[in-house]
Amino acid sequence: MSNKKHFSRRNFIGHSLIGMAGTAVLSGNPLAAFAGSTAPGKKYKLGVVGCGNRSKAIIGALNQVPDIEIAALCDIVQHKMPQRAELIKKGPKPRFYEHLDDMLKQDDLEAIAVITPPYLHKEHTIAALEAGKHVFCEKPMALTVADCNEMVRAVERTKKQLQIGTQRRHSPDYKVLVDAIRNQPVGKILYSDLNDYRGDWRVPAPDEYPPGVQYWRLNQKQSGGVIYEMGAHIIDVNNWIFDSEPVSVSSIQGVNDLALRKRDSADHGGVVVRYANGAVMNYGGVVYSYGPASPDTFFCVNGTLQFGGGQLSIHYGFPPGVPGHHGAPPKPEIRPLPRGGGVVEEMAYFAEVVAGKKKAYPDGPIGRQTVQICEGAFRSSQERKEIDISELG
Incomplete structure (x- = not known):
């Protein structure tokens, strides 16, 4: 991995995922259960992109959510991934990726947690949605309303769920x-x-x-x-x-x-x-x-x-x-x-979103209002x- 000045967190993602298609978003009460079938006792596999300081709290919360296993970690700072893997208390050892597009090719991942810096949230979220994954995106949703609008449109195209990480809800x-x-x-x-x-x-x-x-x-x-x-x-x-x-x-x-x-x-x-x-x-x-x-x-x-x-x-x-x-x-x-503090509760709620039992809350339109x-x-x-x-x- 290069340490030159052009090296940046944008290297997480390639361009091969842009343009995948989808259709309209589900509607209704964001807290209401909606139709979905899940296998009893199924473990949903999640990938984490961004292994900085905030990821420690998310991993700690997911350790208390039995329905989700962290199956992959992605970060451009290589030594951060084994450090975060040591915090994971259940499931097999996660796979490590330096680039998000490589992690998104992991077919068994149902969801992605985007815990990268705010200026990358739009890019990483849309790539994950268009790769067929549900997304948990840390706050703020993005840095501009225009970026939020693109993320909401990606949800509409892909029919995948996007939950924003303002855990106080x-x-x-x-x-x-x-x-x-x-x-x-x-x-x-x-x-x-x-x-x-x-x-x-x-x-x-x-x-x-x-x-x-x-x-x-x-x-x-x-x-x-x-x-x-x-x-x-x-x-x-x-x-x-x-x-x-x-x-x-x-x-x-x-x-x-x-x-x-x-x-x-x-x-x-x-x-x-x-x-x-x-x-x-x-x-x-x-x-x-x-x-x-x-x-x-x-x-x-x-x-x-x-x-x-x-x-x-x-x-x-x-x-x-x-x-x-x-x-x-x-x-x-x-x-x-x-x-x-709501972090365990928000990740437990996201597990139900991934399972098809609930709609994302807070969702993109709610996150956009803060932006x-x-x-x-x-x-x-x-x-x-x-x-x-x-x-x-």
Whole structure:
């Protein structure tokens, strides 16, 4: 394997797979079961493309999903594959591939997990779909709405399933939050104040990249910066809660870079989004925070919810002078949150997708909505103006 500067993660994939045909996508409730036949006790074989740091969490989760075996690993950094293979606790030893097109020729693979840098998600996902594989694609779905649209069209052509890796949709604690906003007497959602204030912008270990291969998180065009990298998770949760289309976005972002050098990717920024239902999201992300995280706060007409620190607090109130409200509002509630980050749950759900029992969730259109906000935020920060989401396609 070459270590020259032209060597890049794009070498994962050849061009022989482009153009395979398919037809229309299944429709209906994304969480509903749909027709499909599976053999009792069948083990579905999955290939992982991208053996970087995130793959460790996915492999650890799949160790707890009995219906899926990891049968293949693919990465251009050769020594990463045996390292990740040591983490696999069940099934035969996986086969190793340096190029995705070679792995996709492995006929016994039913599914592919795309855990490569964001700028490669479209290319790797479409190749896997057109090779007849179901796909789990890590967040963000892609870096542009145009790329998301191509991925959605590939799902429509191939009839294969595409699940996006925003695991909070499957996480027990976030389900408690969404259930409270949906079913408690807090009224219409008006505004959210969300954050990712963390000090964990990871410096790669010396052996992670060959000489001449840049750490992708340092490159704005490859990673999208802090809004895509960290913000995609809570922005997706906000989309889930607001249950409305984003309309416009404004953002200011910057590069501080005290720890990592030669980088143009944003490491702090703020984003304000207006939705079609009139609600507003305010998001802030920064990777130079060393204190406790602030709770995420959701303001509703009749209540305020704060989520964080292992608990959900709900405080009720009535706007003064509003007809129909008599007596004291309900007493405040503090609910402990269940544990679990949602990664095991999302991979268990994906196993049911591969088995033909459920439709992918979150799917491409849901993943695209987050990218609309992230791409709009980046454009806003560059052009110094509010961006209309409809301009992004």
